[in-house]
Amino acid sequence: MKIDISPVLYKMYVATSFLVAAKANELDERIPFISRMRRKLGIRESVSEIRKAEIKILEACDWNPLFTTPLDILEFYLAQGILFSTDKITDTNQNVLKEQNSNISTTKSP
Numbered sequence: 001m002k003i004d005i006s007p008v009l010y011k012m013y014v015a016t017s018f019l020v021a022a023k024a025n026e027l028d029e030r031i032p033f034i035s036r037m038r039r040k041l042g043i044r045e046s047v048s049e050i051r052k053a054e055i056k057i058l059e060a061c062d063w064n065p066l067f068t069t070p071l072d073i074l075e076f077y078l079a080q081g082i083l084f085s086t087d088k089i090t091d092t093n094q095n096v097l098k099e100q101n102s103n104i105s106t107t108k109s110p
Contacts, residue, residue: 003060012045016053024066
């Protein structure tokens with residue numbers, strides 16, 4: 001779904017997008033109140049207009065603010081650690097480093 005937004009409202013929609021994302025991913029105490037967000041960012045639109053923008057954003061996401069993003073996938077793999085349960089530790093990287101270091105030190109300049 002495409003949302004047509006007036007350039008005048010870009011700032012409100014960007015802030016509202018972050019608000020929707022915060023509501024989906026953050027703890028409740030870390031989500032800013034709309035009134036505080038308006039004041040800090042200098043948004044002139046009313047609270048009801050921001051709520052309508054939230055609904056439009058959610059409609060554009062098919063009411064699924066928890067869809068998986070590339071960042072979610074990256075964070076998942078980072079949380080798993082560098083090694084997976086099926087990985088095996090080998091010393092091939094160390095041998096490559098030793099070979100590279102020995103090539104550098106044995107190379108003579110003319």
